[in-house]
Amino acid sequence: MYKLIDGKLISTTIKDELKQEVADKNIKATLAVIQVGNDPASSVYVGNKKKACEYIGIGSKSFELPEETTEEELLKLIDELNADDSINGILVQLPVPKHIDDEKIINRISPLKDVDGFHPESVGNLCIGQEGFVSCTPAGIIELLKRSDVSIEGKECVVIGRSNIVGKPMALLLLANNGTVTVCHSRTKDLKKVCKRADILVAAVGKPKMITAEYVKEGAVVIDVGIHRMDNGKLCGDVDFDDVAPHTSAITPVPGGVGPMTIAMLMVNCVKAAKRR
Numbered sequence: 391m392y393k394l395i396d397g398k399l400i401s402t403t404i405k406d407e408l409k410q411e412v413a414d415k416n417i418k419a420t421l422a423v424i425q426v427g428n429d430p431a432s433s434v435y436v437g438n439k440k441k442a443c444e445y446i447g448i449g450s451k452s453f454e455l456p457e458e459t460t461e462e463e464l465l466k467l468i469d470e471l472n473a474d475d476s477i478n479g480i481l482v483q484l485p486v487p488k489h490i491d492d493e494k495i496i497n498r499i500s501p502l503k504d505v506d507g508f509h510p511e512s513v514g515n516l517c518i519g520q521e522g523f524v525s526c527t528p529a530g531i532i533e534l535l536k537r538s539d540v541s542i543e544g545k546e547c548v549v550i551g552r553s554n555i556v557g558k559p560m561a562l563l564l565l566a567n568n569g570t571v572t573v574c575h576s577r578t579k580d581l582k583k584v585c586k587r588a589d590i591l592v593a594a595v596g597k598p599k600m601i602t603a604e605y606v607k608e609g610a611v612v613i614d615v616g617i618h619r620m621d622n623g624k625l626c627g628d629v630d631f632d633d634v635a636p637h638t639s640a641i642t643p644v645p646g647g648v649g650p651m652t653i654a655m656l657m658v659n660c661v662k663a664a665k666r667r
């Protein structure tokens with residue numbers, strides 16, 4: 391029988407720990423959340439991030455900018471927030487409208503306030519094993535594994551996906567935790583065979599239910615990063631849960647697995663930003 395890794399429960403535990411720490415140490419922190427345009431999915435994410443701030447007892451300041459905001463205007467706001475001592479973390483909800491270069495935006499946020507962990511300095515620190523902000527989704531996956539007593543050391547870890555925000559930092563974190571790591575992508579030959587080697591398989595491929603039992607070694611731990619809305623309105627992941635779960639020793643569901651951890655780790659980064667200052 392497999393174990394269901396409960397991201398909802400683990401994320402609540404983390405937020406409760408933070409809430410306690412913020413109260414005990416009288417930590418004062420404020421997160422600036424910038425949204426450009428009114429994409430409904432982004433509005434939901436932004437709303438959840440503000441709610442999480444409130445829950446753990448830190449402030450949030452919202453900047454809801456119109457779709458036609460120029461790149462220069464957004465960069466100017468980031469400069470102001472970088473210089474504002476009352477702001478500890480800055481988050482620009484992605485994606486930004488097409489006329490804005492997201493790379494320029496990410497690079498402009500001060501590395502000291504980069505709570506999303508996307509700045510090249512943060513990524514560089516992760517790469518060479520130095521202290522810094524780590525991208526929230528992969529950091530959340532490491533917490534899920536640790537808090538579910540899944541040891542990473544010496545394990546064959548296969549990550550499907552090499553994006554800057556999930557796949558690559560995931561691979562670096564597994565490596566930092568002494569896993570033996572393989573990263574797969576759209577040009578990988580014989581993906582099933584490579585995945586079948588994994589003791590820990592992380593699917594961040596962005597294709598609904600692509601990972602079936604044929605990709606999974608008996609007894610593997612499977613982490614599903616994907617999130618997709620199906621025609622019937624329900625959510626599913628990159629993993630075909632019903633097909634795969636019976637072959638695993640532990641697996642994350644969608645929803646309720648990796649998703650809630652992303653926001654919990656954002657809160658960890660906000661508290662860290664306040665303490666670093």
Ligand code: NDP
Nearest residue numbers: 527551552553556575576594595596615616617648649652
């Ligand atoms: P991207 O689309 O940026 O990356 C997808 C990766 O999968 C790419 O590296 C791509 O390879 C690879 N890939 C695509 N098709 C195949 C294939 N057939 N075989 C092997 N590899 C393939 O996605 P993200 O990393 O941003 O996100 C991945 C998933 O995670 C999405 O479903 C997204 O919605 C979800 N997500 C969930 C979050 C959460 O909080 N739960 C947070 C962030 C993302 P190549 O590089 O060669 O193109």
